[in-house]
Structures are given as structure tokens and as C-alpha cells.
Amino acid sequence: MIKISESKSDTFISQLYRTITKNRRRTLSSAGNNVLHRIPNTSEFELPFANFTDEYDIEKTVAEGHFAKIFLAKHKITQTSVILKALHKELTGLKEFIKEFHYNYQLSHHPYILSCYQVKFQTNDFFVFAMDYAPYGDLSHHVGANGIPESCCKKIADQLSSALGFMHSKSLVHRDIKLENILIFALDFSRIKLSDFGATTREGLLHYRMNNTWTSFLAPEVLEVVRNERYVVKCSSDSWQFSILLYMCLTGSSPWKEANWVKDNKYCLFMKYQKRETSKIPDNFKKFTPRLLRAFRRFFDHNEDDRAKVTDINKYLKDKWLITKTSLSPSVASRSFRVSHLEQDQDSIKYINHKDYKHSNDEKARVKRLMSTFGLHQEKNPITDQATISEIKVSQWLTQNENNFQKFDDSEEDLDLSYWQRN
Numbered sequence: 275m276i277k278i279s280e281s282k283s284d285t286f287i288s289q290l291y292r293t294i295t296k297n298r299r300r301t302l303s304s305a306g307n308n309v310l311h312r313i314p315n316t317s318e319f320e321l322p323f324a325n326f327t328d329e330y331d332i333e334k335t336v337a338e339g340h341f342a343k344i345f346l347a348k349h350k351i352t353q354t355s356v357i358l359k360a361l362h363k364e365l366t367g368l369k370e371f372i373k374e375f376h377y378n379y380q381l382s383h384h385p386y387i388l389s390c391y392q393v394k395f396q397t398n399d400f401f402v403f404a405m406d407y408a409p410y411g412d413l414s415h416h417v418g419a420n421g422i423p424e425s426c427c428k429k430i431a432d433q434l435s436s437a438l439g440f441m442h443s444k445s446l447v448h449r450d451i452k453l454e455n456i457l458i459f460a461l462d463f464s465r466i467k468l469s470d471f472g473a474t475t476r477e478g479l480l481h482y483r484m485n486n487t488w489t490s491f492l493a494p495e496v497l498e499v500v501r502n503e504r505y506v507v508k509c510s511s512d513s514w515q516f517s518i519l520l521y522m523c524l525t526g527s528s529p530w531k532e533a534n535w536v537k538d539n540k541y542c543l544f545m546k547y548q549k550r551e552t553s554k555i556p557d558n559f560k561k562f563t564p565r566l567l568r569a570f571r572r573f574f575d576h577n578e579d580d581r582a583k584v585t586d587i588n589k590y591l592k593d594k595w596l597i598t599k600t601s602l603s604p605s606v607a608s609r610s611f612r613v614s615h616l617e618q619d620q621d622s623i624k625y626i627n628h629k630d631y632k633h634s635n636d637e638k639a640r641v642k643r644l645m646s647t648f649g650l651h652q653e654k655n656p657i658t659d660q661a662t663i664s665e666i667k668v669s670q671w672l673t674q675n676e677n678n679f680q681k682f683d684d685s686e687e688d689l690d691l692s693y694w695q696r697n
């Protein structure tokens with residue numbers, strides 16, 4: 275029999291305990307990842323038939339996306355308000371529905387990811403699942419022609435990078451980061467959530483390019499993928515979309531129409547600056563401080579393997595991002611760089627006071643109606659003379675519709691009819 279002294283036995287036991295706990299944690303997390311990456315197949319997925327009104331009172335239609343209707347509903351028994359996302363059956367296959375529900379449900383416990391419930395059913399026309407209601411809509415309702423205050427952008431960057439960092443740690447790529455997929459739970463942006471996991475894919479899989487998102491959001495390596503060709507999905511393309519979103523929040527418009535240096539002069543100028551072929555800061559980046567410029571250089575690296583990770587934004591959150599008048603004098607500048615949280619919060623409050631949320635919602639609907647009816651170009655940003663979000667949307671909408679009949683399947687495994695049906 276081996277004799278162990280009391281103190282040695284304590285150390286031995288605590289070491290043993292640590293090893294067991296470590297291994298258990300490892301097993302649990304790999305089991306968690308197995309569950310996450312094992313999307314149920316159609317035969318094992320329970321999806322009962324039901325009517326909306328069996329259990330819910332539909333209060334209003336909140337929005338209509340490309341593939342889904344979003345209803346605000348009240349659960350009759352618990353009187354809880356929920357969102358029912360109803361995906362048109364003729365536009366979305368069962369496999370795609372299961373995948374979206376599965377990823378959303380599995381990721382729901384993250385504080386900055388939209389929570390969805392274990393509630394799913396089908397009607398004759400829709401596949402439906404239930405999720406939390408975001409009372410202030412999505413980010414596109416809030417970002418005006420001049421963007422939103424710096425302090426608000428930082429709050430968004432902080433939360434969104436946490437949500438995406440979590441997904442990336444699980445080897446999942448969101449692939450569709452845009453203003454419309456960031457939902458707002460507090461008007462000062464202290465609570466936002468990432469939504470819409472319809473395009474979410476496991477890193478490393480081969481995939482066709484997404485056609486139903488804005489071209490200005492696509493990373494160069496995704497943009498250049500040609501029809502009928504697939505590309506390897508990587509987290510770095512989320513980094514790109516994340517920083518496009520950040521730029522849009524700060525300025526109200528996108529930095530370029532497409533990340534193609536041959537076709538887009540703005541992108542060409544930035545790429546030269548990014549690669550240090552010139553020290554001239556492109557005009558549309560001149561309002562940013564050297565620290566933020568450094569961040570953008572790292573996030574907008576043309577080479578996907580050298581690009582910064584979403585969580586790298588944390589290194590820049592304490593810096594000043596926008597050049598203000600006060601930054602001109604060094605003494606005042608050093609003071610303003612130590613901008614207090616109090617000042618930053620006042621910034622957000624001022625913003626909220628000036629924001630007529632309802633008006634902005636109505637305006638968005640009006641712009642949308644005009645776009646779809648006449649294809650009109652909307653406001654240009656008077657400061658940067660760049661295309662605003664509306665203008666980009668109009669031109670991309672037109673381009674997308676022009677090509678409608680040439681589109682091809684975006685699903686992971688095979689070419690089926692669902693994509694043709696969607697478009």
C-alpha cells in the first residue's frame with residue numbers, strides 16, 4: 275500500500291480533482307460543440323401542424339424580410355409578447371428552416387444573441403418559430419445620414435464583437451452581418467442583439483456566395499467568387515462585415531460600393547493606403563483618429579488570413595474614434611482623449627432626445643415603398659458626398675433584381691429548387 279503524508283495527500287487530492295474537473299469541462303464543451311454542430315435531420319425534427327390562433331393572438335406584422343414575415347403576438351395562456359418568425363414554405367426548404375432554428379436556439383443563451391424559444395410549428399404556408407421581441411426594431415431604423423454618436427457606436431461594437439466572438443469560438447460564421455440584423459432592446463444601445471441565423475455556417479465548409487445581402491457588405495474574397503463556384507467559409511469574412519457596419523454607424527454611409535479595387539475607386543484608394551503604398555488618408559476616412567484608422571487598416575486587410583479578429587476591437591474601445599474640433603490643440607486634445615463615461619452617456623442621451631423613433635420607422639417604410647415602386651435614389655450625405663444607406667439599397671436592389679433569373683442555390687449541400695423558389 276502506498277503511504278501518502280497528510281499534506282502530500284491534500285496536494286495529491288486537489289491535483290486529482292483539478293485534473294478530473296479539467297477533463298470533465300473538456301468533455302462537456304466538446305459534447306456541447308457536438309450538439310451545436312449536429313443539425314437534426316428532417317425525419318427526427320418534430321414540427322407539428324397548428325394554426326397561429328390556436329395559442330397566439332397576432333397583434334401586428336412587425337416586418338417582412340426576404341423570406342419571412344415577422345409577427346408580434348401574445349401567447350394566450352401566459353400573456354407573454356413574442357415574435358413569431360414565419361418563413362414562407364415556398365421560399366424556404368424544411369432543411370434550411372431546421373438549420374436556422376437550430377443555430378438560433380443553440381446560441382440563444384449568449385446575452386447579445388437574440389433568444390429564441392423551443393416553440394416551433396408549421397401551418398399550410400409557413401414554418402414558424404418564436405423569439406424575443408425587440409421593442410426598438412433594428413439598427414437600420416436608427417442610423418441616419420450622419421450616423422449615430424461615437425459612444426453609441428462603441429456600445430454596439432462591444433456587444434456585437436462579443437456575440438460574434440462567441441460564435442467564432444464555436445467555429446460558426448454568421449455571414450450576414452448588416453444593420454437590419456442587429457436588434458435594439460434599449461434606445462441608448464446599451465442592449466443590442468444579433469439576429470437572423472439563416473445564413474450561419476460552420477467554418478471551413480464550402481458554400482455558394484450569398485446573393486440576398488448588400489454588395490457593400492461583402493468581403494473581397496467573397497465578392498470575387500464567381501457564379502457556380504463555392505468558397506471556403508471563414509470567420510474573417512464576419513470581421514470584414516463587422517467593420518463595414520461600424521463604419522456605417524459612424525458615418526451613415528458605406529465606405530465603398532464594392533470591395534473591388536478595379537471597379538471601385540474608393541476601395542482602390544483605401545487599399546493603397548491600407549497596404550502603405552501611400553500615406554494619403556482617403557477623404558472618406560479623414561474624420562477618424564489615428565487609432566481608429568489603425569483598427570480599420572487591420573479589419574479591412576484585403577488578405578483574409580491577416581485580417582483582425584472581431585474581438586480585437588476591444589483594444590480600441592477606450593480610444594477616441596472621431597476627430598473633433600478640440601483635437602486640433604494638443605492640450606485640449608489630451609483632455610478630450612480622456613473623455614469621461616459621463617460625457618459619453620450624455621452624448622447618447624442627447625441622441626435619444628433628438629430621436630423620434632416612430633418618425634424614423636415611418637420614414638424607413640416610406641423610403642422602402644418609394645424604392646420598390648420607382649427605384650428612386652435617396653439622399654446623399656452632404657458632408658461626405660457619399661451614397662447613403664438608402665441610395666446603396668436602391669442601386670443594389672436594382673442590380674439584384676436585374677440578375678434575378680441568373681441566381682443559383684445558396685444551400686450548403688446540393689442544388690435544390692428552394693433558391694429558385696426564393697427568387
Ligand SMILES: Nc1ncnc2c1ncn2[C@@H]1O[C@H](COP(=O)(O)OP(=O)(O)OP(=O)(O)O)[C@@H](O)[C@H]1O
Binds near residue numbers: 359405407408470472
Ligand atoms: N425579434 C424581433 N423583434 C423585433 N423585430 C424583429 C425581430 N426579428 C426580426 N425583426 C424585424 O424583421 C426584419 C426581418 O427579420 P429577419 O432578418 O429575421 O428576416 P429574414 O427574412 O431572414 O431577413 P432577410 O431579408 O435579411 O433575409 C428585421 O430586419 C427586423 O426589422
